[in-house]
Amino acid sequence: MDYKKVIAERIKEMTNLETETIEKLIEQPPQPDMGDYAFPCFQLAKTMRKAPNIIAQELKTTINSNGFEKIENVGGYLNFFVGKATLNEVTIKKALEEKDKFGYSDIGNGKNVIVEFSSPNIAKPFHVGHLCSTAIGNSLYKILSSQGYNCIGINHLGDWGTQFGKLIVAIEKWVDEEALERDAIKELLRIYVKFHDEAEKDPTLEECARQRFKMLEDGCEKERILWQKIKDLSLKEFNKLYERLNVKFDSYAGESFYNDKIDSLVEELKQKNLLTESKGALVVDLSDFNMPPCIVMKSDGATIYATRDLAAAIYRHNTYNFHKNIYVVGTPQALHFKQVFKTLELMGYQWADDCVHVGFGLVKFEDKKLSTRKGDVVFLDELLDEAVSRSLKLIEEKNPNLENKELVAEKIGIGAVLFTYLKNNRERDIIFSWDDIINFDGETGPYVQYSYARGRSILRKAEGFNSKADYSKLKSKDEFELVKLISQFNENILFAIEKYEPSIVTRYIVDVAKAFNKFYNQYPIMSCDDDTLKAARLNLVEATTVTIKNALSLLGIEVVEKM
RNA sequence: GCGCCUUUAGCUCAGUUGGAUAGAGCAACGGCCUUCUAAGCCGUGUGUCAGGAGUUCGAAUCUCUUAAGGCGCACCA
Numbered sequence A: 001m002d003y004k005k006v007i008a009e010r011i012k013e014m015t016n017l018e019t020e021t022i023e024k025l026i027e028q029p030p031q032p033d034m035g036d037y038a039f040p041c042f043q044l045a046k047t048m049r050k051a052p053n054i055i056a057q058e059l060k061t062t063i064n065s066n067g068f069e070k071i072e073n074v075g076g077y078l079n080f081f082v083g084k085a086t087l088n089e090v091t092i093k094k095a096l097e098e099k100d101k102f103g104y105s106d107i108g109n110g111k112n113v114i115v116e117f118s119s120p121n122i123a124k125p126f127h128v129g130h131l132c133s134t135a136i137g138n139s140l141y142k143i144l145s146s147q148g149y150n151c152i153g154i155n156h157l158g159d160w161g162t163q164f165g166k167l168i169v170a171i172e173k174w175v176d177e178e179a180l181e182r183d184a185i186k187e188l189l190r191i192y193v194k195f196h197d198e199a200e201k202d203p204t205l206e207e208c209a210r211q212r213f214k215m216l217e218d219g220c221e222k223e224r225i226l227w228q229k230i231k232d233l234s235l236k237e238f239n240k241l242y243e244r245l246n247v248k249f250d251s252y253a254g255e256s257f258y259n260d261k262i263d264s265l266v267e268e269l270k271q272k273n274l275l276t277e278s279k280g281a282l283v284v285d286l287s288d289f290n291m292p293p294c295i296v297m298k299s300d301g302a303t304i305y306a307t308r309d310l311a312a313a314i315y316r317h318n319t320y321n322f323h324k325n326i327y328v329v330g331t332p333q334a335l336h337f338k339q340v341f342k343t344l345e346l347m348g349y350q351w352a353d354d355c356v357h358v359g360f361g362l363v364k365f366e367d368k369k370l371s372t373r374k375g376d377v378v379f380l381d382e383l384l385d386e387a388v389s390r391s392l393k394l395i396e397e398k399n400p401n402l403e404n405k406e407l408v409a410e411k412i413g414i415g416a417v418l419f420t421y422l423k424n425n426r427e428r429d430i431i432f433s434w435d436d437i438i439n440f441d442g443e444t445g446p447y448v449q450y451s452y453a454r455g456r457s458i459l460r461k462a463e464g465f466n467s468k469a470d471y472s473k474l475k476s477k478d479e480f481e482l483v484k485l486i487s488q489f490n491e492n493i494l495f496a497i498e499k500y501e502p503s504i505v506t507r508y509i510v511d512v513a514k515a516f517n518k519f520y521n522q523y524p525i526m527s528c529d530d531d532t533l534k535a536a537r538l539n540l541v542e543a544t545t546v547t548i549k550n551a552l553s554l555l556g557i558e559v560v561e562k563m
Numbered sequence B: 001g002c003g004c005c006u007u008u009a010g011c012u013c014a015g016u017u018g019g020a021u022a023g024a025g026c027a028a029c030g031g032c033c034u035u036c037u038a039a040g041c042c043g044u045g046u047g048u049c050a051g052g053a054g055u056u057c058g059a060a061u062c063u064c065u066u067a068a069g070g071c072g073c074a075c076c077a
Helices: A003-012 A019-025 A044-048 A052-062 A084-101 A130-146 A162-174 A177-182 A184-201 A204-217 A221-245 A255-271 A305-320 A331-346 A350-354 A380-398 A405-421 A434-438 A445-461 A477-487 A489-499 A503-522 A531-554
Strands: A037-040 A068-074 A077-082 A112-116 A150-154 A275-278 A281-284 A294-297 A324-328 A355-358 A363-365 A430-432
Touching: A003 A019, A003 A037, A003 A077, A019 A037, A044 A052, A052 A068, A052 A077, A077 A084, A084 A477, A084 A531, A112 A130, A112 A305, A130 A150, A130 A221, A130 A324, A130 A355, A130 A380, A130 A405, A130 A489, A130 A531, A162 A184, A162 A204, A162 A221, A177 A184, A184 A204, A184 A221, A204 A221, A221 A380, A221 A405, A255 A275, A255 A281, A255 A294, A255 A305, A281 A331, A294 A305, A294 A331, A305 A324, A305 A331, A324 A350, A331 A350, A331 A355, A350 A355, A380 A405, A380 A434, A405 A430, A405 A434, A405 A445, A430 A434, A445 A503, A445 A531, A477 A489, A477 A503, A477 A531, A489 A503, A489 A531, A503 A531
Parallel strands: A112 A150, A112 A324, A324 A355, A363 A430
Antiparallel strands: A037 A077, A068 A077, A275 A281, A281 A294
16 A cells, blocks of 8 residues: 555645655654654645645645544644554565565566676785675665566676786796695785886886787787686685675676677777877767766777776677666776766767666775785675674674574674675765674664564464454554554665665664564563464564565575574 | 865764754663563763855755865776
């Protein structure tokens, strides 16, 4: 039941506003005891030439109040109170029937949506910064999928570019094969850093590296073999992390994948008269749009990331005929994507409008010493290990008899980290302090997982209890608030899609968990004398656990039955 | 220099697209486990919503402006 729509239609009968504009005006009153929905009458004041509070009063007396408990006018507001018994019953039954699919819809109608995310650079360590794209992208993938979109997750690996020339040179000169076998990324990083150190003394190394990359791009066998080796070794490491985070991709088509699609792209740009030569490079002039030029071909004839992104976008359109093509990449690259999208538009592709850059801020550490413990980065593995070990310590302290402690600790620790990454507005920088991760109190992943575990614990105890539920007896403010929140699950997901913003779901879960804990703490459930009320409460508990579980899964976080 | 972003309680942040008395968490202090998991619940807040001007019934939210900070501006990604 969509109350907004019902209200809008009834107000429409009495005013000259469209239902859509009315729906947009409808809001939630700041206090629950003021009602569930409110319609502000101020905008009507002009056309109706009456004071808002008079309009509200008149609407109140004439409006069809069927299905509402009551309708009140307060000042210029018309406040609606929905029928509690109905909403209780409809919401809880829906959650229990739909179970794992509660909150889902098929609004996406099977349309293809590409989510490019994670996209680490081969041969470089996966550090705490990479988790932004990975967590946000994975979550968007799940959120969109839950609403019937057919998502294609692409890990646009950074497996091409000048750095491979450097790596090839470095491997030939300095690699320690044994170390490479033991810990590939560490060794590759070591020689990569060494390359830069040496290049400062000997600038010809840079030139050498550029040549080797050009050779790689031209398909020389020796370079090709080394490149493949570097890629295989790195991917093996990355996949360990992806498994740990339970992140999957439908495609690993990285930058190198588009190497053979560059020539036709450049040809097409030429034909469309978009290329100009500038300082030896081929560029698309974007000065008409107040942007620096988009470089397509460097003066040495090699490609650059813009070239590969252009080729990738066209390839994706031809292959997937996408409804949206989403790039989960940090905000520092905003200009780059604006240039690429504009170039696509100039090429005459209307679908350039369907390309979206979903940006995010940087991960910073409050205590900078921590961020520099190993070189100048914190590896993601370290962060996860720290969170998991802290979680294990807490289990030992609070629930030492718990079975499968290590497994539970892993889920809680990783859940805590993901939750932190997905809690804030994604464009904001995340300021981490080691304490934030160690602290599992308050609005955190462990808090919502704990709420879920509490609910499940009750439900285990209630197994075998069988009585008909009387939902009209859930009439306390706290019970109804919880029901209301649960009923708003789907609209929160849709809002998250509209904004490409997983944090909307994260915050929603916190609200549900808070409302649940409040309810849990104040009202007896198992020890409730009235069987029909007890049944109603138990079903409300179950509806809550269903909601928390489904919502957390949209963030890529698993629940635990006990903790 | 140009462009984009940020600025809300001691700290970290929300604020549903312009609505009712600006809210959470952390930290601090006090209370609640002989009843369903205390990783919980309840209570305690004198905020220049960075400053100024404007738009209107109404602004943390929109416009202009000033300040502080961040990011980006051609062969790295």
